[in-house]
Amino acid sequence: MNPEFTILLFYKYVRIDNPEEVRDAQRKLCENLGLKGRLIFAGEGVNVTLEGTKENVKSYIEELEKDSRFLNIHFKRSVGTGDAFPKLSVKARKEIVSLHLENDINPNEMTGIHLKPEELKQWYEEGKEFYVIDMRNDYEFKVGHFKGSVLMPVQNFRDIPSALSHIEHLKGKTVVPVCTGGVRCEKASGLLVREGFTDVYQLDGGIVSYMEKFPAEEFKGTLYVFDRRITMDFDPEDKHEVVGLCDNCNVKTETFANCRNKQCNKKILCCENCRLEDGTAFCSKVCEAFLLEKTA
Ligand SMILES: [Zn+2]
Numbered sequence: 198m199n200p201e202f203t204i205l206l207f208y209k210y211v212r213i214d215n216p217e218e219v220r221d222a223q224r225k226l227c228e229n230l231g232l233k234g235r236l237i238f239a240g241e242g243v244n245v246t247l248e249g250t251k252e253n254v255k256s257y258i259e260e261l262e263k264d265s266r267f268l269n270i271h272f273k274r275s276v277g278t279g280d281a282f283p284k285l286s287v288k289a290r291k292e293i294v295s296l297h298l299e300n301d302i303n304p305n306e307m308t309g310i311h312l313k314p315e316e317l318k319q320w321y322e323e324g325k326e327f328y329v330i331d332m333r334n335d336y337e338f339k340v341g342h343f344k345g346s347v348l349m350p351v352q353n354f355r356d357i358p359s360a361l362s363h364i365e366h367l368k369g370k371t372v373v374p375v376c377t378g379g380v381r382c383e384k385a386s387g388l389l390v391r392e393g394f395t396d397v398y399q400l401d402g403g404i405v406s407y408m409e410k411f412p413a414e415e416f417k418g419t420l421y422v423f424d425r426r427i428t429m430d431f432d433p434e435d436k437h438e439v440v441g442l443c444d445n446c447n448v449k450t451e452t453f454a455n456c457r458n459k460q461c462n463k464k465i466l467c468c469e470n471c472r473l474e475d476g477t478a479f480c481s482k483v484c485e486a487f488l489l490e491k492t493a
């Protein structure tokens with residue numbers, strides 16, 4: 198960690214008629230300020246995670262907010278490393294997150310009720326009946342999640358619509374979809390509303406915002422993030438419980454490896470002992486046999 202640097206995470210669903218123009222202007226701005234990270238602009242909005250010096254991240258926000266479309270954004274900041282992203286990637290895309298729906302969800306028209314971290318905390322303490330539905334990928338869930346939460350059985354967010362039968366029994370219950378920073382749940386909760394779920398919320402600001410306020414409490418383990426930090430927690434004494442288990446030998450671990458079979462490349466939790474000499478590991482016997490066959 199390097200307190201001179203800040204990692205910034207934000208999104209906004211807002212109509213952008215000229216995403217290519219915005220992309221070009223934003224790329225220039227980021228280059229001038231020496232920022233690195235991933236920025237996606239689309240007709241439906243913006244989704245960003247970037248890192249820079251504290252001062253330059255501040256200047257970035259000031260510049261961004263000169264465009265009224267980018268006002269009223271909930272910015273999430275954490276301490277950087279100075280090296281969280283290998284490069285700057287600024288893209289214009291069709292969507293900022295994709296559910297592969299023919300008739301896509303516009304969260305400004307249909308979405309779950311925003312539930313503040315303090316409100317969710319209170320629900321836990323009152324013992325209210327509600328169900329946290331984790332909309333992240335399985336490897337993100339494995340290393341950390343809300344106690345008692347339900348994981349959607351998908352490899353990828355875009356598979357959520359076809360996996361809804363898994364939570365059919367919760368249609369009439371209070372449900373709270375969660376994801377890292379909230380951008381995925383804006384759409385996922387809208388989808389639940391459209392599919393007839395009757396009491397749909399979403400965690401405002403995502404898991405990041407909950408952990409920031411209540412570290413090492415109802416969210417167990419550590420939070421997977423899409424940068425070189427791999428995982429993060431806000432717990433200064435590092436007293437969080439490790440919930441991740443090595444996919445191979447089941448000992449507690451929070452380190453990941455990619456499958457050595459490049460065509461598979463599956464991300465798995467893997468302890469130090471189970472790694473091969475080059476730090477990789479096989480996700481399965483099938484992948485191991487596949488590679489042995491090729492080298493034989
Ligand atoms: Zn192991």
Ligand SMILES: [Zn+2]
Pocket residue numbers: 456457458461462463479480481484
């Ligand atoms: Zn594999």
